[in-house]
Amino acid sequence: MTNKTLATLFFAATTALVATSTASAVSLKSLTDGYDVFVQGNATLNGSVHVEGSIAVGGTLTTNGNQNSFGYHPSASDYTILANSVDFNGIDNGKYANDHNHNSRIGTLNSQVIQPDGIYEGSTRIFNFDGKGSAVEDAIDSNYFSRKIGGLVDFSNTLKGLDDTNVISDFFDTNSAPNTNLTLEFGASPGLKVISTTWNSITNIVGNLQTIGTALAGEAYVINVDLTGIGTNSFGNFNVQGRNASLVADSADFILWNFFASDDSVLKFEKGWLGSVLAPTLDVSNASNDIDGMIVARSLEYTGGEIHVDPYDYDFEVPDAGSTALLLILSAPLFFFARRRLR
Template identity: 25%
Template structure:
């Protein structure tokens, strides 16, 4: 394919015609290729998948005894000896994005996908890998999987850092611990709340309005945060896909209340959970829990990002080098 470009340039060089028509055509064509090269180089930095694609993204290990309804991307190991993991019961099989991707080892009684592929890079020992729907099981290069994971996790970090800089257009009313309220009269197409983690330690929270647009909740604080608060009223599972919690600096988060609604970015934190269900995509260092993760994903993309998988494009080298060869050939005939 790349050589076809070179032949085309040579043909332009040889067919100069009257008054240097071929030269002017070649000049315009090289200008077009220069622009195309810029576009190709820009496409290489397009956003990759994030919490809008995966139910769970972990830099390190996973240890759970409950189902995960969507896809998982694990940078470390599935470390759950004597336990079983059921994944992807609420998604359709995807030929591009695998249901289970594990860079490291898998240690469990079995890992089962209802839809989609299982891909791993390390050892599986005596773990049974089971496909209940369409899909395949394969071992791939750990370095390849690690590169794929690193790009995805960098997207998690970048998104978290971006969201925490946004100015709030809503407030969090903490006057009544049993009726904590997220309130806003903004008509913007993105609502932002900047709150403190200590405001969420106990009590119940809801919205003082009906959510219809994406909502970012930046939660400031450091160290460990053990949450016993819970959603109520109109902060339901049905609106979970509109909400993203950004715990940008915490290093440990425990979800101990009656479940949690909304996706979570916590790129520096180990997460634990013990009661209820977790409705949303999670991205963190590690996860240890006993509750189901429901596939209620947050799909808003920050400005300038492009969701989905990047399609490989011709390297810029071939585009620029081809133009150089054609120009040299023209000068040689002049």
């Protein structure tokens, strides 16, 4: 075999290896390890809140009031509740819902203890397993939440950089005055629809958020919303129509709102919301309303209402980090062998 032939084989093999392993599918669901709610810091649930899927909290999960419930529907996550610490307040303040096998992992319970039927503060049961699962006090890897949030921040930034396919005004129904409807339409064309907008472009105009039609295979929305300047004013203060709390895939499964800000603005909802909320750098709150979709936040305060299981169902093709480098390392012996023969 000639030197030229060896060199040709090396470069052909390397090129083929790199070309076949440069991208993989990434979804919001995979980045949260299947958790429907993923919070970097603290999460507080006030009153009666139903987390119908699973929740992961990097700080302290605090529940106040009564009848806070978790896990109405099966989730792809390892646990129904994953939290570095918990502070359940009240009598039977929390419980597992429906007849799934619920397991929760809590890094630190402080003064509370786990017993076979629930979690107790002294002689008072404050979390009722109701025969549907258990909990364990087990320290969580200190880097887990920071690593996962770092990946979610990168994901949010990547979405911000996508080229727009539409402008927000394409979806305004100007015939619905005085309240203009923001109507996201499904079924007209497949593919990812990307829209970039600012908070006042929607809040100062829209009276209702609604969807029409049925999503085609591979059809989804990404809506990038720059909240810079909103401060502590409400963002979601308009009506939402067309919600569906069932497990049947509906429009909420195919809408992702990517929220961000370059200042200390917060994301505050005062009415229900349709679609998943990706806000890994923002403090998020919601008062007495339902959100249909996943939630990713820096911190979360939820007062009343429900968080319905509507995971964002879209896979993005992204480059495999380090795949090219790995393949070059694997092909190094062939390279050096070729060099020796070329000398």
